Amino acid sequence: MTDVVVAGGGLIGLSVAWRSAQRGLAVTVVDDAPGAGASYAAAGMLAPVTEVAYGEEPLLRLCLASLQRYPAFVAELAQVGGVAVWLRTAGTLLVGFDEDDLRALSALHVFQQELDLEVHRLTGRQSRRHEPSLTPRVRGGLHVPGDHSVDPRALHRALLAAAAAAGVELVRSRVEAVRVQGGRATGLRLAGGEELAGDAVVLALGAHSASLPGVPSLPVRPVKGQILRLRGAAGLLNGTVRALVRGRQVYLVPSGDDRLVVGATVEDRGFDAAVTAGGVHDLLHDAIDVVPGVTELELVETLARWRPGSPDNAPVLGQSGLPGLVLATGHYRNGVLLTPVTGEAIAELLDSGSLPALAGPFTVDRFRR
Structure with missing residues (x-):
């Protein structure tokens, strides 16, 4: 007992x-x-x-x-326990590409301000100063200095x-x-x-x-997510980049010394464990749209797991x-x-x-x- x-x-x-x-x-x-x-x-x-x-x-x-x-x-x-865990504290940048994306960012920013949260509105040029690897086609963004990441x-x-x-x-x-x-x-x-x-x-x-x-x-309930890991990303991004790419969401998260995590699909498909060509295509397509340098990275892992949704x-x-x-x-x-x-x-x-x-x-x- x-x-x-x-x-x-x-x-x-x-x-x-x-x-x-x-x-x-x-x-x-x-x-x-x-x-x-x-x-x-x-x-x-x-x-x-x-x-x-x-x-x-x-x-x-x-x-x-x-x-x-x-x-x-x-x-x-x-x-x-003797095991170090690196807490990456470079903040998170959320960017958009077109007018619909920018309207969504504006609405989110208003709500964040109502809640007295620390968020900074950026132009496309200011966004690229934060993350020089971003495509010049980024129209604007929100920088959240307090949103971090961990492995x-x-x-x-x-x-x-x-x-x-x-x-x-x-x-x-x-x-x-x-x-x-x-x-x-x-x-x-x-x-x-x-x-x-x-x-x-x-x-x-x-x-x-x-x-x-x-x-x-x-x-x-299970909510399926497909996610990718790529290698060779040292110096590509300082912190997390999240993007609205013509209404579709994608995130790019630096991990360790040279990895990049790209995700993720959101699928109500029960315990379906398949990694699909369409899922991988959409994630890579959107990630490359946001950060063109992703094209040169090595794709080393594709995974599907299930979030516990309520x-x-x-x-x-x-x-x-x-x-x-x-x-x-x-x-x-x-x-x-x-x-x-x-x-x-x-x-x-x-x-x-x-x-x-x-x-x-x-x-x-x-x-x-």
């Missing part, structure tokens, strides 16, 4: 496990391929201001709080090391079901029939969360309605960004029985009202 059993060893599951173990709880994480899910494909953007949307102000507050934690978060991970794969390695150092046990096995006895979640059933008991079960299986047997009805694009955190089962899922596009604050919030709930006020708007109860 352990205090906490976590189903899922991605960024969210490991962050919850690490923070819970720091509070003195005995924690076991179960995952047959930790780190191989959505976080493996993710570009690592930490961009709450760039991605702000109407009606999502509570999510913005949660995302900003998590972004604020990031410098101390990665520093602590390096100290306790999710390095972050996962760091969390694995930190969790291990804190005493978290990792069981490399497939989770087959939540074990329910007497109307309460009491552990997990693993591949081969083995059962692992725990006082509390944390569901952190991303897009697979809702389909796990034993889990109550949960509005989390009806309002926000995470599902806290009690599930089934006693003993705690939810840490549904993060959609913000899983990397929300890793620090989710770990803290769920660990607080497991330790004290209370979910922090910041996470209060994101319980599953909001879908039952």
